[in-house]
Amino acid sequence: MTVVRRAGLALLLTAAVLVGFVGVTHWIMNIFIFTVMYAGLATGWNLVGGFAGYTSLGHAAFFGIGAYAMDVTFEHHSIGAGYVPFAILPFIGIGVAALSIPLGWIAMRTRAATFAIVTITLLFVVQTLAFNLKSITHGSQGMGITPPPFALHTYERPFYVAMLAMLVLALLITWYVQRSKLGLALAAIRDDEDKAHGVGVHVTAVKLIAFSTSVAIASMIGAVWAYYVLFIYPQFAVDPLISIGIVLMVFLGGKGTLWGPALGALIVVPAQQYFAYELGASKLYLIAYAGLFLVIMLFLPQGIIPSLASWADRNRHRRARTLSGGQLVSPPLHELLP
Amino acid sequence: MSNLLDVANLTKRFGGVTAVDDCSFGVEEHSITALIGPNGSGKTTAFNMITGYLPADSGHIVFGGAKMSRPRPAQLARLGLCRTFQQARVFNQLSTRENLVAASQPSWRQLFGARSTAADREQADELLADFNLSDQADKLARELSYGQRKLLEFAAALVGSPRLILLDEPSAGVNPVMIETMERHVRSRHAAGATFLIVEHDMNLVMRLCDPIIVLDQGSPIATGTPSEIQMNSAVLDAYLGA
Numbered sequence: 001m002t003v004v005r006r007a008g009l010a011l012l013l014t015a016a017v018l019v020g021f022v023g024v025t026h027w028i029m030n031i032f033i034f035t036v037m038y039a040g041l042a043t044g045w046n047l048v049g050g051f052a053g054y055t056s057l058g059h060a061a062f063f064g065i066g067a068y069a070m071d072v073t074f075e076h077h078s079i080g081a082g083y084v085p086f087a088i089l090p091f092i093g094i095g096v097a098a099l100s101i102p103l104g105w106i107a108m109r110t111r112a113a114t115f116a117i118v119t120i121t122l123l124f125v126v127q128t129l130a131f132n133l134k135s136i137t138h139g140s141q142g143m144g145i146t147p148p149p150f151a152l153h154t155y156e157r158p159f160y161v162a163m164l165a166m167l168v169l170a171l172l173i174t175w176y177v178q179r180s181k182l183g184l185a186l187a188a189i190r191d192d193e194d195k196a197h198g199v200g201v202h203v204t205a206v207k208l209i210a211f212s213t214s215v216a217i218a219s220m221i222g223a224v225w226a227y228y229v230l231f232i233y234p235q236f237a238v239d240p241l242i243s244i245g246i247v248l249m250v251f252l253g254g255k256g257t258l259w260g261p262a263l264g265a266l267i268v269v270p271a272q273q274y275f276a277y278e279l280g281a282s283k284l285y286l287i288a289y290a291g292l293f294l295v296i297m298l299f300l301p302q303g304i305i306p307s308l309a310s311w312a313d314r315n316r317h318r319r320a321r322t323l324s325g326g327q328l329v330s331p332p333l334h335e336l337l338p
Numbered sequence: 339m340s341n342l343l344d345v346a347n348l349t350k351r352f353g354g355v356t357a358v359d360d361c362s363f364g365v366e367e368h369s370i371t372a373l374i375g376p377n378g379s380g381k382t383t384a385f386n387m388i389t390g391y392l393p394a395d396s397g398h399i400v401f402g403g404a405k406m407s408r409p410r411p412a413q414l415a416r417l418g419l420c421r422t423f424q425q426a427r428v429f430n431q432l433s434t435r436e437n438l439v440a441a442s443q444p445s446w447r448q449l450f451g452a453r454s455t456a457a458d459r460e461q462a463d464e465l466l467a468d469f470n471l472s473d474q475a476d477k478l479a480r481e482l483s484y485g486q487r488k489l490l491e492f493a494a495a496l497v498g499s500p501r502l503i504l505l506d507e508p509s510a511g512v513n514p515v516m517i518e519t520m521e522r523h524v525r526s527r528h529a530a531g532a533t534f535l536i537v538e539h540d541m542n543l544v545m546r547l548c549d550p551i552i553v554l555d556q557g558s559p560i561a562t563g564t565p566s567e568i569q570m571n572s573a574v575l576d577a578y579l580g581a
Binding site for chain 2: 184187191195199201206
């Protein structure tokens with residue numbers, strides 16, 4: 001990594017942290033938190049949806065499981081000075097990762113559209129369980145967590161930092177996966193899973209590693225969210241719109257890229273909040289969602305980052321050609337002959 | 339010489355059609371065996387069952403002494419049996435070089451290590467040079483011509499020096515120069531100790547390259563022998579000409 005790049009990253013991270021410490025009003029801070037939250041969810045989703053090519057609509061289920069895990073844990077335990085709940089996040093992540101392995105093993109025997117349907121079914125199963133396991137979740141009545149004793153004017157800060165930490169974790173994992181044989185195996189699986197079996201890729205294991213890591217991130221983010229919103233109930237914590245929002249953001253920013261999903265969230269979440277504000281509390285913003293999705297599919301089917309990359313690539317080629325005297329150099333014979 | 343691969347009583351039915359019917363044959367170690375037969379004689383179905391892409395209704399294979407009734411492609415790859423596909427299946431979104439690295443069967447520890455190490459690149463570049471694909475190393479596989487992709491798939495099957503390589507119509511859809519290139523590679527790998535089982539429609543190529551030849555008709559072998567024996571065999575002529 002070049003020095004410039006490293007400095008740029010350090011600057012970006014510092015800026016992201018500082019955003020949480022500028023004195024803005026609560027509702028702006030609220031938008032920041034949700035933007036970073038979705039950036040983390042989308043980046044985590046990308047591990048399985050972008051790298052392995054498995055479009056999961058079930059991530060909201062694991063988000064909800066994380067949320068309930070948080071509330072159930074602190075139903076009878078003290079949250080102390082308010083920081084204890086953040087400390088249990090790794091345990092929630094590991095627990096959900098373990099739980100997701102058998103689920104993923106079954107779900108990932110299917111592919112493409114079937115996988116999307118299986119995972120959205122999983123989402124509704126978890127929602128139904130949240131409704132009906134009343135002794136644990138209090139059903140449709142919902143459940144809450146004690147509000148932490150944070151100072152009022154900086155109340156959102158710890159939540160913002162926690163969400164940012166989750167985003168950074170997701171980005172680090174993505175960065176690592178891209179640079180390891182794990183990422184190569186995932187790319188092979190995305191291209192042609194049957195062929196990947198044939199050249200000896202550990203297909204099932206690699207898919208499960210991606211799936212469990214991805215949903216573990218979703219669950220930890222769900223846990224932070226539950227603590228932030230204080231009160232949860234089944235339709236709120238296990239919400240199909242969360243899954244759809246994540247997919248939308250990843251598609252917009254660019255599947256299978258490091259920064260694409262976060263970029264998508266950076267555009268979609270503030271836009272969604274703006275629409276919700278402008279169009280009132282009605283669900284009209286959902287129409288804007290659908291419209292955005294259509295625009296992406298029509299004009300940026302690869303997403304922003306891959307489209308920019310191929311545009312830059314084309315430009316470079318054109319410049320190179322102009323430099324060589326504006327003539328199209330014919331390729332050598334052995335390139336013409338296969 | 340002993341058989342590297344034995345196919346025993348493989349059967350596959352699709353509804354009322356028996357595509358492969360109680361099919362048994364052997365592939366001798368260090369041979370270039372051809373599997374030929376008229377269209378619909380069950381060559382590709384047999385191929386898919388041997389390589390674990392299609393579960394057999396009954397029967398089993400024995401590869402390198404290990405008996406398997408439900409072989410899995412990944413398991414076979416690790417035991418040293420690799421195949422190519424008729425339509426040249428490569429990883430389109432990976433570079434040519436990475437296509438070979440992806441086929442290198444990393445250990446669990448390597449799976450968590452660097453995407454391609456210096457050793458990986460060296461191994462891949464050696465193969466690419468051998469296949470005259472060095473200039474394409476950094477191109478995405480989807481940018482290659484069909485013939486180049488076919489070569490790349492062949493090269494990827496050779497990563498890790500498998501003992502048995504199954505080629506499904508290596509000459510289909512490629513130009514004559516390329517068929518010669520394929521043939522040269524098969525011969526040089528054969529000289530280096532590899533065994534081949536080839537499904538092929540180009541009879542000139544089969545007769546030049548392969549010995550023995552196994553002829554399938556209606557899902558089971560009707561003849562086995564050297565090219566000259568097969569050319570004289572009346573059952574084979576009947577199967578092909580429909581007498």
